[in-house]
Amino acid sequence: MGKSADNLLGTLDLLVLRTLSAGERLHGYSIAERIHQRSEDVLRVEEGSLYPALHRMDEARWIKSSWGLSDNNRRARYYEITKAGRRRLARLEQDWARHVAAVTRVIKLA
Amino acid sequence: MSLLSRLLNVFRPNELERELDDEVRFHLDQQIARNLRQGMDEGEATAAARRQFGDVIRTKREMREVRMMNRKVVGAFALGVTIGALGVALLWSRARPTAQPMQAQQFYRVGQEGVSMPKLLHEVKPKYTPEAMQAKVAGTVIMECIVQPTGVCEDVYVTKPLDPGLDREAVNSLHSWRFQPGERLGKPVPVLVTIQMSFTLR
Numbered sequence: 001m002g003k004s005a006d007n008l009l010g011t012l013d014l015l016v017l018r019t020l021s022a023g024e025r026l027h028g029y030s031i032a033e034r035i036h037q038r039s040e041d042v043l044r045v046e047e048g049s050l051y052p053a054l055h056r057m058d059e060a061r062w063i064k065s066s067w068g069l070s071d072n073n074r075r076a077r078y079y080e081i082t083k084a085g086r087r088r089l090a091r092l093e094q095d096w097a098r099h100v101a102a103v104t105r106v107i108k109l110a
Numbered sequence: 111m112s113l114l115s116r117l118l119n120v121f122r123p124n125e126l127e128r129e130l131d132d133e134v135r136f137h138l139d140q141q142i143a144r145n146l147r148q149g150m151d152e153g154e155a156t157a158a159a160r161r162q163f164g165d166v167i168r169t170k171r172e173m174r175e176v177r178m179m180n181r182k183v184v185g186a187f188a189l190g191v192t193i194g195a196l197g198v199a200l201l202w203s204r205a206r207p208t209a210q211p212m213q214a215q216q217f218y219r220v221g222q223e224g225v226s227m228p229k230l231l232h233e234v235k236p237k238y239t240p241e242a243m244q245a246k247v248a249g250t251v252i253m254e255c256i257v258q259p260t261g262v263c264e265d266v267y268v269t270k271p272l273d274p275g276l277d278r279e280a281v282n283s284l285h286s287w288r289f290q291p292g293e294r295l296g297k298p299v300p301v302l303v304t305i306q307m308s309f310t311l312r
Contacts, residue, residue: 028133029140047137048164052172059176070136072143077133 010092012045012053013062017089020063020081027076028054054079062088126177130170131265138163160282167278217256217300218292225294228257228301232288236307239275243311247273250308251280257289259298263305272309280307 015035020026026034031054032045057063062085070076081089138159145155160166218225252270255263263284271277284305292301 027136029137046164047162048169048172051133051137051169052176055173055176059179074136074139075132076136077129 010095012049013057014089014092014096015043015045016050016053016057017062017081017085017092020079021086021089023081025066025068025078025080027070027078029076031079057085060088061085126174127267128265130173133173134163134166134170135264156286165278167274167281217302218294219302220292223294225299225301226292228261228289228292228303230287231261231290232286234283234286236276236279236283236309238309238311239273239279242273242276242309245273246311247276248309248311250306251277253280253284253305253307254302255284255305256300256302257291258300259291261289261291263287263289263303264300269304276309283307 016031019031019034019038028047028051032047032050035043035045054063054065058065058079061082063079064082065077065079067075068078141159141162142155145158146152150158163169220227249272250270251268251272253266253268255266258264266281266284268277268281272280284307287305291298293299
């Protein structure tokens with residue numbers, strides 16, 4: 001199952017926005033699935049954090065949602081990234097890289 | 111979410127509820143289907159999907175809170191604009207009919223237009239939580255739900271809660287109940303029912 005990806009330092013927002021950044025419309029289930037797959041099963045986004053986060057980001061207009069039909073003809077809520085979301089993603093990626101670099105420096109010094 | 115649906119949701123709390131329910135249900139069904147493909151039997155697949163999702167009620171509450179916070183802002187905005195443009199009288203005539211949640215919901219009540227009562231076919235007893243057992247909590251949880259033509263309960267809403275853990279157990283077990291749907295003119299239709307579950311300790 002792996003570790004849960006909580007929203008420490010905006011990690012969850014970063015993962016979700018990155019997953020949507022190819023421009024595809026995805027429902028929550030496939031967003032979670034892709035994060036899990038791409039992290040090679042290391043990260044598992046918990047649904048309990050994912051859905052409130054999706055709704056929060058929707059309200060913040062970083063993503064937008066709409067209802068559509070899934071592959072199996074079910075009504076599903078789909079999410080896609082917005083322009084503001086791309087700006088947010090760039091910012092979060094920068095923060096993340098800076099944070100990782102800082103932790104790495106501390107580890108090396110210690 | 112478009113501005114229009116934001117504005118509509120201001121006056122239609124049940125629409126929001128339905129959307130949250132649909133979204134969570136879709137996720138669970140996807141997971142169940144996946145579990146089935148991996149060789150679990152149906153009971154196992156459902157239980158595993160629910161376990162993995164975790165606390166459905168809490169998650170929905172958090173989703174609702176995110177939406178409601180914004181709704182208040184949009185609501186105040188909508189109110190301001192409407193008063194400015196149309197005047198208070200028109201606002202009242204507009205707000206009243208849409209404030210009726212029944213219009214947003216598509217279901218019947220028993221007896222309404224000759225609609226028959228759904229019949230319970232399969233029941234799953236809710237489990238006690240260790241916490242509630244230790245605290246000796248006993249009593250009843252009353253819920254409302256819509257029995258769909260497929261025979262499953264959707265839009266479960268706890269009208270009389272008892273204890274957070276037991277409420278959750280009650281809602282979870284209700285999702286496994288199966289009904290013979292209520293009918294109108296010989297056709298199955300969605301029907302609102304009230305369900306009472308008792309938790310007793312001996």
